[in-house]
Amino acid sequence: MGIFDLAGKTAVITGSSRGIGRAIAAALADFGAKVVISSRKEEACEAAAQAIRAAGGKAVAIPCHAGDKAQLEALVDRTHEVFGGIDIVVGNVGANPYHGPLAEISDEAFDRAIAGNVKSALWLARLALPEMAARRDGAVIFTASIAGLRGTSGIGAYGAAKAALMQLARSLACEWGEHNIRVNAIAPGLIKTDFARALWSDEELARRRIAETPLKRLGVPEDIAGAAVLLASPAGRFITGQTLVIDGGVTIAG
Numbered sequence: 001m002g003i004f005d006l007a008g009k010t011a012v013i014t015g016s017s018r019g020i021g022r023a024i025a026a027a028l029a030d031f032g033a034k035v036v037i038s039s040r041k042e043e044a045c046e047a048a049a050q051a052i053r054a055a056g057g058k059a060v061a062i063p064c065h066a067g068d069k070a071q072l073e074a075l076v077d078r079t080h081e082v083f084g085g086i087d088i089v090v091g092n093v094g095a096n097p098y099h100g101p102l103a104e105i106s107d108e109a110f111d112r113a114i115a116g117n118v119k120s121a122l123w124l125a126r127l128a129l130p131e132m133a134a135r136r137d138g139a140v141i142f143t144a145s146i147a148g149l150r151g152t153s154g155i156g157a158y159g160a161a162k163a164a165l166m167q168l169a170r171s172l173a174c175e176w177g178e179h180n181i182r183v184n185a186i187a188p189g190l191i192k193t194d195f196a197r198a199l200w201s202d203e204e205l206a207r208r209r210i211a212e213t214p215l216k217r218l219g220v221p222e223d224i225a226g227a228a229v230l231l232a233s234p235a236g237r238f239i240t241g242q243t244l245v246i247d248g249g250v251t252i253a254g
Helices: 019-030 042-054 069-083 107-135 156-179 203-212 222-232
Strands: 010-014 034-038 058-061 088-091 138-143 181-188 243-246
Touching: 010 019, 010 069, 010 107, 019 034, 019 042, 019 058, 019 088, 019 222, 034 042, 034 069, 042 058, 069 107, 088 107, 088 222, 107 138, 107 156, 107 181, 138 156, 138 222, 156 181, 181 222, 222 243
Parallel strands: 010 034, 010 088, 034 058, 088 138, 138 181, 181 243
Antiparallel strands: none
16 A cells, blocks of 8 residues: 555545545555545435445544534544544545525525535534544545536536635645644535536436546546545655545546
């Protein structure tokens, strides 16, 4: 495994019972990390953890609603009980509570977009950063979106929240870099997940996106996982405050 070796490390991944989060958890486990699968539903978490264990990895399921600070605190406490310290945090929870023009979004829906994408990520990071600083090593990764890099019609609040998440990564990277902690974001393009099903299941929309994408296909969750391994491992030890775009080239195609 060499510079990608994660043996002895513990990773907490929120939103990891399916989709991108599950793929990241499986990849981190493949490279030796002990992983904590966490999302709202216990049964789904346990199924994902069992799949990793069946493949020879180490994983536990700890259900948690990432939008509830008390549950995040319990997630961290339980991780300490099971695996000891936390070396890697992947904030993969996302929320898109509204589709439509920003001129018509309710205050409640806008607040949910910010809370579900940004505030929950900050809460989780703040719980793990002090112990990482004490060991002078750690990696924090946020799952953002290319919606935070360019204007969108219909998901403007989601895009604004993901843009804020990228800035959160940059600011935390500045504040905690002296403790040898790297904080980065990953910005996926259109990935075939349940979360994005309304987009890729629309045949005409999917056809147009594929035509606009240099690699001429949509992404799958496993396309994102390798970047998380890079950013979490010694291979990424000099990368911080960055947003790694993984979109098949769609944002550079004009």
